[in-house]
Amino acid sequence: xxxxxxxxxxxxxxxxxxxxxxxxxxxxxxxxxxxxxxxxxxxxxxxxxxxxxxxxxxxxxxxxxxxxxxxxxxxxxxxxxxxxxxxxxxxxxxxxxxxxxxxxxxxxxxxxxxxxxxxxxxxxxxxxxxxxxxxxxxxxxxxxxxxxxxxxxxxxxxxxxxxxxxxxxxxxxxxxxxxxxxxxxxxxxxxxxxxxxxxxxxxxxxxxxxxxxxxxxxxxxxxxxxxxxxxxxxxxxxxxxxxxxxxxxxxxxxxxxxxxxxxxxxxxxxxxxxxxxxxxxxxxxxxxxxxxxxxxxxxxxxxxxxxxxxxxxxxxxxxxxxxxxxxxxxxxx
Amino acid sequence: xxxxxxxxxxxxxxxxxxxxxxxxxxxxxxxxxxxxxxxxxxxxxxxxxxxxxxxxxxxxxxxxxxxxxxxxxxxxxxxxxxxxxxxxxxxxxxxxxxxxxxxxxxxxxxxxxxxxxxxxxxxxxxxxxxxxxxxxxxxxxxxxxxxxxxxxxxxxxxxxxxxxxxxxxxxxxxxxxxxxxxxxxxxxxxxxxxxxxxxxxxxxxxxxxxxxxxxxxxxxxxxxxxxxxxxxxxxxxxxxxxxxxxxxxxxxxxxxxxxxxxxxxxxxxxxxxxxxxxxxxxxxxxxxxxxxxxxxxxxxxxxxxxxxxxxxxxxxxxxxxxxxxxxxxxxxxxxxxxxxx
Numbered sequence: 001x002x003x004x005x006x007x008x009x010x011x012x013x014x015x016x017x018x019x020x021x022x023x024x025x026x027x028x029x030x031x032x033x034x035x036x037x038x039x040x041x042x043x044x045x046x047x048x049x050x051x052x053x054x055x056x057x058x059x060x061x062x063x064x065x066x067x068x069x070x071x072x073x074x075x076x077x078x079x080x081x082x083x084x085x086x087x088x089x090x091x092x093x094x095x096x097x098x099x100x101x102x103x104x105x106x107x108x109x110x111x112x113x114x115x116x117x118x119x120x121x122x123x124x125x126x127x128x129x130x131x132x133x134x135x136x137x138x139x140x141x142x143x144x145x146x147x148x149x150x151x152x153x154x155x156x157x158x159x160x161x162x163x164x165x166x167x168x169x170x171x172x173x174x175x176x177x178x179x180x181x182x183x184x185x186x187x188x189x190x191x192x193x194x195x196x197x198x199x200x201x202x203x204x205x206x207x208x209x210x211x212x213x214x215x216x217x218x219x220x221x222x223x224x225x226x227x228x229x230x231x232x233x234x235x236x237x238x239x240x241x242x243x244x245x246x247x248x249x250x251x252x253x254x255x256x257x258x259x260x261x262x263x264x265x266x267x268x269x270x271x272x273x274x275x276x277x278x279x280x281x282x283x284x285x286x287x288x289x290x291x292x293x294x295x296x297x298x299x300x301x302x303x304x305x306x307x308x309x310x311x312x313x314x315x316x317x318x319x320x321x322x323x324x325x326x327x328x329x330x331x332x333x
Numbered sequence: 334x335x336x337x338x339x340x341x342x343x344x345x346x347x348x349x350x351x352x353x354x355x356x357x358x359x360x361x362x363x364x365x366x367x368x369x370x371x372x373x374x375x376x377x378x379x380x381x382x383x384x385x386x387x388x389x390x391x392x393x394x395x396x397x398x399x400x401x402x403x404x405x406x407x408x409x410x411x412x413x414x415x416x417x418x419x420x421x422x423x424x425x426x427x428x429x430x431x432x433x434x435x436x437x438x439x440x441x442x443x444x445x446x447x448x449x450x451x452x453x454x455x456x457x458x459x460x461x462x463x464x465x466x467x468x469x470x471x472x473x474x475x476x477x478x479x480x481x482x483x484x485x486x487x488x489x490x491x492x493x494x495x496x497x498x499x500x501x502x503x504x505x506x507x508x509x510x511x512x513x514x515x516x517x518x519x520x521x522x523x524x525x526x527x528x529x530x531x532x533x534x535x536x537x538x539x540x541x542x543x544x545x546x547x548x549x550x551x552x553x554x555x556x557x558x559x560x561x562x563x564x565x566x567x568x569x570x571x572x573x574x575x576x577x578x579x580x581x582x583x584x585x586x587x588x589x590x591x592x593x594x595x596x597x598x599x600x601x602x603x604x605x606x607x608x609x610x611x612x613x614x615x616x617x618x619x620x621x622x623x624x625x626x627x628x629x630x631x632x633x634x635x636x637x638x639x640x641x642x643x644x645x646x647x648x649x650x651x652x653x654x655x656x657x658x659x660x661x662x663x664x665x666x667x668x669x670x671x672x673x674x
Contacts, residue, residue: 034478060478065505065509066501066504066505066508068467068501068504068505070467070497070498070501070502071467071470071498071501071502071504071505071506072467072505073467074464074466074467074468074470074471074498074501074502075467075468075470075471075474075505075509076471077467077468077471078467078468078469078470078471078472078473078474078475079471079472079474079475079478080471081451081456081468081471081472082451082471082472082475082476082479083475083479084475084478084479086471101461101464101498102464102467102468102498105459105460105461105464106459106461106464106468109459111662111663111664111665111670112442112662112663113439113442113443113447114438114439114440114442114443114448114449114670115439115443115447115449115456115457116449116451117665148663149663149664151664171665172664172665172666173664173665
């Protein structure tokens with residue numbers, strides 16, 4: 001295997017390679033870390049996220065499995081209890097629902113019920129906009145949001161993808177790591193050569209503004225930026241807060257921003273009803289009501305499965321137009 | 334057949350000392366459960382009781398086949414209290430669980446035998462059935478990665494063997510060639526549902542064929558035969574020969590839990606299985622072979638009574654949990670699990 005498949009640390013790095021760098025670097029420094037999943041070894045993963053890793057670390061640490069999401073995550077739990085640091089890959093994050101019980105009943109409750117911490121990472125490609133249809137476009141964060149004991153992160157940049165994955169692998173609790181497949185090879189940035197982590201639970205202010213805050217995460221940060229650019233032409237100053245971590249989430253950063261701009265849009269790619277953004281909105285209503293000049297708006301996907309045809313999917317998803325319309329409505333108050 | 338001490342040793346590889354140990358654990362399991370029932374009737378046990386009456390034999394026999402000094406780990410199900418006792422769980426620890434005390438191993442968060450201590454070699458189940466099979470596949474996979482020569486044993490019932498987690502776990506563990514023994518306890522009923530409504534297979538161990546594991550069915554009320562079969566499976570696992578699916582055929586002599594009068598079970602069936610009680614059969618074999626005398630059995634029972642008197646007192650005087658602690662210990666870092674109880 002030529003070593004050009006194994007990305008070196010730092011430099012101009014695609015989002016997908018940032019994920020691979022994080023896995024590789026953690027495997028290099030910590031013999032407890034291993035990767036387990038379908039096609040992750042010899043094939044290097046359905047998206048080639050783990051290409052080169054089996055050549056470097058061998059089949060004992062890059063483990064190809066049967067199509068068995070329950071067994072993959074269950075085995076990761078068992079290994080974690082034995083002191084290992086497993087990374088379990090879901091080939092598409094949609095398939096995580098197959099193993100919902102293992103994550104909700106076993107992993108999430110383990111520490112609380114005296115069974116010991118269960119430090120696993122379950123990661124996989126999430127998100128739509130790739131014409132993947134109902135079963136390859138999912139954003140399942142809300143399904144797990146109501147499960148104390150889990151952590152959930154959803155990076156939107158290559159820097160955060162690497163730093164949050166390292167933080168997740170080093171975390172003492174189970175972490176669901178959602179990576180947006182649309183971003184894999186579409187964004188890249190210069191990453192530091194040295195080791196770094198992005199702490200779980202900390203948001204990042206991506207754009208400072210005065211008139212309204214868009215609170216979002218994942219690939220939606222780019223949609224927020226497009227809308228902000230457009231609104232800037234009309235003299236509207238938009239602040240963008242990238243939550244990065246969903247559970248726990250950075251309530252302080254959210255409230256601080258709303259206290260400054262007095263208007264909030266919560267933007268997320270999952271269906272509207274019962275989404276993570278509903279909790280964000282509730283928290284703002286509870287704790288920052290006095291600061292608000294307008295109701296809190298949510299912009300999210302339609303309450304339908306994700307459709308396949310481009311026209312259907314584009315209509316289903318949040319769009320710049322929907323976002324700008326929501327912003328203009330808030331600005332009327 | 335007629336037993337002698339020498340024939341038992343030759344046939345089953347069990348010394349007199351180990352045979353007495355088995356007798357102790359059988360009687361301890363049965364007596365501890367009787368104490369728990371009596372505490373339940375006094376209102377001192379909060380949750381349900383899932384009796385293992387009539388199944389003590391297979392629990393104790395299978396766990397006895399493990400070697401806990403080698404790091405072996407057993408994951409029992411609800412009717413395998415005996416496995417925990419063999420692994421070294423103390424009666425007071427189980428009583429504190431049932432009585433939801435603040436110094437129980439789970440500090441009042443979990444019930445009955447849902448307790449874990451890898452240093453002693455046990456991990457209780459979660460209630461969604463089948464889940465522990467993939468988990469134990471991971472435990473044994475990790476043990477192999479860490480260069481340990483350990484074996485895992487995980488229990489499932491005839492009902493639990495109908496779950497997806499069981500199917501995935503059995504196949505996964507087998508293809509990964511992990512050192513795991515999967516014990517299916519076919520005790521006739523899953524709550525009210527008879528085994529014939531779970532599967533049309535007559536031998537549950539035949540499921541091993543479909544995945545390439547070894548399979549064996551044994552009379553689970555024959556303690557010695559069950560020990561021998563379990564030991565064979567454990568030895569195979571330790572030798573790197575992979576997974577065995579061991580079906581132990583037994584019978585649930587009580588309802589699903591204490592509230593259930595098992596009206597759906599034909600009386601004749603209960604009568605029939607009463608004649609096959611594993612503890613009675615085991616004691617008859619030991620008496621017949623002269624390994625043990627009636628006086629020794631009486632003295633083991635007296636010892637157990639004394640131990641349980643103390644354990645019950647200790648459990649009853651154990652503190653209740655502090656209500657506010659309910660909010661703690663969900664995530665690492667709040668210090669809850671570092672505090673002494």
